[in-house]
Amino acid sequence: MDDEVEVSAMAINVSVPERLQWNDTRRGEEFLLTTLNVRMLPDGTLAAKAYGRPTAGGRGAYTSFRLPDSLELAALVEAAATEAAAKWSAHRGLA
Template sequence: MSSDPEVSALAINVTIPQALRWTDTRRGEAFELTTLNIRLLPDGHLAVKAYGRPVAGGRGAYVSFPVPDRPELATLIAEAGGRAGELWAGHRGLG
């Protein structure tokens, strides 16, 4: 039996730089996508969803959207995953 703790989820939230943001529509409402939620899957691959707010303003629903297949977004996702790993590796325990 392993004494390693069972980690059930590793996820980070990353702000999408202004130049890389896009809009998408759900139920007739346009959303500007501003945040990525990136998860590390058990097989070592990454999964990602985008979140944002209605362009028209207001609270609206916090709805997930697929991330377009764009090289600059793939780079952001890979770099964010690597940076998160560095930060986790350097943690200093509970403060």
């Protein structure tokens, strides 16, 4: 059965702790970035994008942002991936 299974993507959503959240602007609108979407690429490396809400309120568009060059955010991504791997390996099947 294993040779019939092709996993095309693995992704997790990670909440950014308040102390690591940041603001960024897209198309003239400022966003507070509070969530990361982390994907494992086919070569085993990780890629991450940030998402959040407009600081002026409302839902805003589903707009992705690059992560700033931050050792703390990189550590968060790596810790989240490690935690997700542990949870996936301990799955108990469909409920």
